Amino acid sequence: MSHSYSTGLVVGKFWPPHRGHQLLLETAAQVAELVVLVYANPDSPTHPAATRADWLRMLYRGDDGHAGPHIGRTPLRIFALSATADGVPPDAADDTTQREFVRQWLARQGIRIDVVFTSEAYGPGFAEHLGVAHVAVDEARTRVPVSGTRVRNNAAAYAQFLHPLVAAQLGVSPPAPVPxxxxxxxxxxxxxxxxxxxxxxxxxxxxxxxxxxxxxxxxxxxxxxxxxxxxxxxxxxxxxxxxxxxxxxxxxxxxxxxxxxxxxxxxxxxxxxxxxxxxxxxxxxxxxxxxxxxxxxxxxxxxxxxxxxxxxxxxxxxxxxxxxxxxxxxxxxxxxxxxxxxxxxx
The missing domain is CATH 3.40.50.300 (P-loop containing nucleotide triphosphate hydrolases)
Incomplete structure (x- = not known):
């Protein structure tokens, strides 16, 4: 892709961020700038969207420490949204409601995107609603066979798919190939x-x-x-x-x-x-x-x-x-x- 798109978008719960999310973000970071929206409704009472967004910022902080989170040369603009402050619709809402919420939120922020990256089946319809291109990343979960639901249900069993920083927040440590x-x-x-x-x-x-x-x-x-x-x-x-x-x-x-x-x-x-x-x-x-x-x-x-x-x-x-x-x-x-x-x- 090599920066053929100016601004990309990734939307997700990131509850919690796992290696599949990292694959998605690191693939999407071929754009000039990447916007990341973190939200869920209902949200996690122990690790709300603001906390999960902070984890992403920690994961993609570089040596300089002051340039903001980035992947390679691509800066990340990470936003944590909430039902109270931003009107995030319930997770159970229909696709049109979910898509329109993102479209209107981006418009209010004055953010124009060119492409959406997803690992979900809803991706093409979502991108079409926004009027932008779509790139699918490991939708079949063959490269990183994990989901947020699996991690939430048993973090220890799926610790291998978590970055050590994220795993520690859940009280577990990923296994290593050698002691x-x-x-x-x-x-x-x-x-x-x-x-x-x-x-x-x-x-x-x-x-x-x-x-x-x-x-x-x-x-x-x-x-x-x-x-x-x-x-x-x-x-x-x-x-x-x-x-x-x-x-x-x-x-x-x-x-x-x-x-x-x-x-x-x-x-x-x-x-x-x-x-x-x-x-x-x-x-x-x-x-x-x-x-x-x-x-x-x-x-x-x-x-x-x-x-x-x-x-x-x-x-x-x-x-x-x-x-x-x-x-x-x-x-x-x-x-x-x-x-x-x-x-x-x-």
Whole structure:
């Protein structure tokens, strides 16, 4: 398509957003601008349209963090509609009522679209009513065999079709092709060195701490919203690496530690990040904590050495709070590698 259309439209409940929705949006993002309407009537009492729209914004936030949600170079304009404020018709209303509601809403907003993207049988008639082109995306659900109804009925059974950020809001964690093993610890406690050594020893992959990457990219000037983005992006990098890993995937840090840093730097934590922290016990097959006993290395990005003991204690407290069992590793790198391999062998 390559921007042959100026403005595209996607309409849905996104209750909750799943991989099928993501396929739809990412296919539709071949236009110059994509308008996304999120609504249902009756709506979810626990995760209303405004919340689900926020999840989409979180999913498609980029490194810059300030340009608004986008897919590639295509900006997303995401609107959450409600029966009270916007007159959303009941879900059971006839097709003509539903189509006319969208037509009138777009007209009131001064939004002109060229094409509608859908994964539903109603798509052609909907587009014809609006007087625009239609593109069907995986209507048979062969590429992503899931629906919002199935997820609502049993989120755990369909977690594989959910992005980790969305899954966490539902209290579940998607399965991985290989077990994920996570390493936590204070700054300069040897996590990265240990992960790299284990990956080499086991012939597999490991995932560096994405928070460190973004921290350096932004010259140490992280914003509050960056912390949720760090957790989301780190989870995505884990999932990408898991597809290439052999037998086990080693991960440097997790969303729970990112939540701690959110409280440390900003004295608050986004509820979506809290949810991602809360499912870390499900996400990782084993948790190791690196004792802060290796020599401290100040690389210009870390806090003072005196903070290590406090950070170590906070991590242990958080693990106890979430009821996550862990193994403490100490000694040289070689000794730590041996300790981890012995535990995993059991």
């Amino acid at each position: 994920r093993v996570v390493f936590l610890g204070a700054e300069s406690s040897g996590k990265s060195t240990l992960c790299a050594a284990l990956a080499e020893a086991c012939g597999t992959a490991w995932v560096p701490e994405y928070g460190r990457t973004l921290h350096e990219q932004k010259n140490g000037n992280l914003d509050y919203d960056d912390l949720l983005y760090i957790a989301r992006r780190h989870a995505e990098l884990e999932d990408e690496a898991a597809a290439q890993a052999r037998g086990v995937l080693f991960c440097d840090t997790n969303a729970a530690t990112t939540a701690l840093y959110s409280y440390y730097y900003f004295h608050r934590c986004d509820p979506a990040l809290q949810a991602m922290a809360a499912v870390c016990g499900q996400r990782y097959a084993h948790t190791f904590v690196c004792a802060p006993t290796v020599p401290f290395e100040q690389d210009g990005w870390r806090g003072p050495e005196a903070l290590r003991s406090f950070q170590h204690g906070m991590i242990l407290m958080q693990l106890d709070y979430f009821g996550i069992p862990f193994t403490l590793v100490e000694g040289t790198v070689a000794e730590r590698v041996a300790q981890v391999r012995a535990v995993l062998a059991r």
